[in-house]
Amino acid sequence: xxxxxxxxxxxxxxxxxxxxxxxxxxxxxxxxxxxxxxxxxxxxxxxxxxxxxxxxxxxxxxxxxxxxxxxxxxxxxxxxxxxxxxxxxxxxxxxxxxxxxxxxxxxxxxxxxxxxxxxxxxxxxxxxxxxxxxxxxxxxxxxxxxxxxxxxxxxxxxxxxxxxxxxxxxxxxxxxxxxxxxxxxxxxxxxxxxxxxxxxxxxxxxxxxxxxxxxxxxxxxxxxxxxxxxxxxxxxxxxxxxxxxxxxxxxxxxxxxxxxxxxxxxxxxxxxxxxxxxxxxxxxxxxxxxxxxxxxxxxxxxxxxxxxxxxxxxxxxxxxxxxxxxxxxxxxxxxxxxxxxxxxxxxxxxxxxxxxxxxxxxxxxxxxxxxxxxxxxxxxxxxxxxxxxxxxxxxxxxxxxxxxxxxxxxxxxxxxxxxxxxxxxxxxxxxxxxxxxxxxxxxxxxxxxxxxxxxxxxxxxxxxxxxxxxxxxxxxxxxxxxxxxxxxxxxxxxxxxxxxxxxxxxxxxxxxxxxxxxxxxxxxxxxxxxxxxxxxxxxxxxxxxxxxxxxxxxxxxxxxxxxxxxxxxxxxxxxxxxxxxxxxxxxxxxxxxxxxxxxxxxxxxxxxxxxxxxxxxxxx
Numbered sequence: 141x142x143x144x145x146x147x148x149x150x151x152x153x154x155x156x157x158x159x160x161x162x163x164x165x166x167x168x169x170x171x172x173x174x175x176x177x178x179x180x181x182x183x184x185x186x187x188x189x190x191x192x193x194x195x196x197x198x199x200x201x202x203x204x205x206x207x208x209x210x211x212x213x214x215x216x217x218x219x220x221x222x223x224x225x226x227x228x229x230x231x232x233x234x235x236x237x238x239x240x241x242x243x244x245x246x247x248x249x250x251x252x253x254x255x256x257x258x259x260x261x262x263x264x265x266x267x268x269x270x271x272x273x274x275x276x277x278x279x280x281x282x283x284x285x286x287x288x289x290x291x292x293x294x295x296x297x298x299x300x301x302x303x304x305x306x307x308x309x310x311x312x313x314x315x316x317x318x319x320x321x322x323x324x325x326x327x328x329x330x331x332x333x334x335x336x337x338x339x340x341x342x343x344x345x346x347x348x349x350x351x352x353x354x355x356x357x358x359x360x361x362x363x364x365x366x367x368x369x370x371x372x373x374x375x376x377x378x379x380x381x382x383x384x385x386x387x388x389x390x391x392x393x394x395x396x397x398x399x400x401x402x403x404x405x406x407x408x409x410x411x412x413x414x415x416x417x418x419x420x421x422x423x424x425x426x427x428x429x430x431x432x433x434x435x436x437x438x439x440x441x442x443x444x445x446x447x448x449x450x451x452x453x454x455x456x457x458x459x460x461x462x463x464x465x466x467x468x469x470x471x472x473x474x475x476x477x478x479x480x481x482x483x484x485x486x487x488x489x490x491x492x493x494x495x496x497x498x499x500x501x502x503x504x505x506x507x508x509x510x511x512x513x514x515x516x517x518x519x520x521x522x523x524x525x526x527x528x529x530x531x532x533x534x535x536x537x538x539x540x541x542x543x544x545x546x547x548x549x550x551x552x553x554x555x556x557x558x559x560x561x562x563x564x565x566x567x568x569x570x571x572x573x574x575x576x577x578x579x580x581x582x583x584x585x586x587x588x589x590x591x592x593x594x595x596x597x598x599x600x601x602x603x604x605x606x607x608x609x610x611x612x613x614x615x616x617x618x619x620x621x622x623x624x625x626x627x628x629x630x631x632x633x634x635x636x637x638x639x640x641x642x643x644x645x646x647x648x649x650x651x652x653x654x655x656x657x658x659x660x661x662x663x664x665x666x667x668x669x670x671x672x673x674x675x676x677x678x679x680x681x682x683x684x685x686x687x688x689x690x691x692x693x694x695x696x697x698x699x700x701x702x703x704x705x706x707x708x709x710x711x712x713x714x715x716x717x718x719x720x721x722x723x724x725x726x727x728x729x730x731x732x733x734x735x736x737x738x739x740x741x742x743x744x745x746x747x748x749x750x751x752x753x754x755x756x757x758x759x760x
């Protein structure tokens with residue numbers, strides 16, 4: 141319904157286990173490494189557990205796609221079966237013929253003969269059981285007996301058990317200790333941390349063809365709070381939030397849409413809304429009651445002395461003392477808070493006066509007023525939008541001070557004296573010069589629009605991991621005494637960063653830089669006509685011919701095996717494996733897909749003279 145409205149080619153948040161949408165978080169990479177290691181070692185059992193909706197089945201599907209052709213797989217999705225049904229299902233999956241009245245022993249013999257034949261043919265057989273926490277004790281014992289099918293040197297069958305955390309409790313039973321002792325690899329897949337929610341959402345949006353920001357950062361925060369980082373819950377909630385935004389003709393999903401969608405799709409416990417008073421708070425309730433009684437008695441006795449008229453005269457003064465002046469240049473910002481402010485404001489926020497410059501004075505500091513139109517967009521894989529000119533990115537709110545921040549450090553003193561040279565436009569001009577791009581003297585449009593027309597588009601960055609993987613000089617908004625400065629990080633050498641403040645170069649520790657960073661940054665890159673198109677296994681695209689040729693040049697330069705089928709316009713398994721090898725070597729997002737990080741690396745390898753980088757990853 142909302143696909144055309146948001147410029148999507150397909151639903152980005154389907155809960156189907158599509159490997160193309162598998163976001164390889166650090167935890168998923170570790171889980172995949174454990175599965176791959178376990179299979180390579182020829183062990184008996186591999187156990188993968190995780191909470192409901194963390195992506196276990198999708199990871200399994202991805203593993204199946206990556207297995208070589210020499211591996212034969214039996215996949216059991218319904219684990220609520222008995223011993224005989226287990227053996228019958230294994231025979232069905234491995235295409236082993238058996239008579240209808242076959243006994244369990246005969247089924248086991250058929251399987252053994254089949255496994256011996258495959259072993260003689262140098263083929264490996266793997267049994268994968270999903271939802272394994274549903275297996276009964278007798279079925280698990282039958283599975284253990286399957287691992288007794290072996291030669292003198294190796295096991296004929298490897299088994300992967302995938303299930304919820306209850307599977308670990310099941311395997312810890314004393315009567316199943318023989319099976320537990322045969323587990324050679326084990327991994328528990330947890331929920332996504334809050335820091336990865338933005339990358340997860342934008343990764344799925346990018347796969348679905350999105351090229352513009354759709355979720356505000358406040359919405360991403362609400363998404364995490366409502367789902368606790370469980371990918372399936374994120375998918376369900378994000379899908380409904382997009383539908384909610386579509387129904388309201390919003391171009392950005394805000395926190396209000398996510399919160400409203402959460403109340404619709406997640407059933408709240410009947411007891412979750414019941415509030416009780418802790419015993420230790422009864423004294424507080426009693427005290428409040430006494431105060432109320434005293435006020436009532438005072439009012440009664442004051443009334444007997446004709447005091448109501450005094451109270452009426454005093455009321456306007458009391459009301460006026462608790463509100464902001466009604467002068468035209470001042471607004472009571474508490475009376476009309478934005479959605480974002482309401483979600484993030486403290487319980488007793490101070491009143492603020494608004495100046496004609498659009499800033500509010502709160503005590504001695506200045507902050508920006510947020511209205512319902514003020515959004516803070518998350519990044520997308522390739523930015524076609526002027527993200528730097530969105531209100532909060534122009535002046536992002538300083539973050540909570542982190543360890544490593546010292547306002548009186550040497551670098552802090554430099555920033556104190558640099559307010560006049562660390563503005564946004566000045567920083568963009570300096571970064572553009574590093575790419576031999578000249579911006580006009582008067583910039584009347586968003587800077588990223590000007591740069592995109594000069595074939596040097598912007599890439600928004602909000603995590604340190606993405607900054608190092610992109611590996612390009614970056615404009616970074618940093619905090620010094622609640623004032624924002626934009627500096628250019630142009631070199632990383634171990635724990636030290638070289639930073640351009642105005643026209644002067646300064647060294648600062650990475651720890652201090654990260655502590656000051658507001659998580660708002662923009663880098664530039666230079667794609668060709670082809671580079672920039674997202675491609676993945678299964679795609680058929682005429683541009684793949686040129687992408688494949690360029691990739692082979694990169695692989696040849698690095699003395700790595702090149703991709704086969706040079707004239708093919710299909711993204712096949714061989715090409716996916718070559719891409720994965722390249723990504724793994726340089727520690728970028730290793731998903732076997734060609735996206736912006738892979739294109740950036742390819743430019744870095746083939747055009748080292750004209751590509752400024754933070755770290756010299758490719759040795760000449």
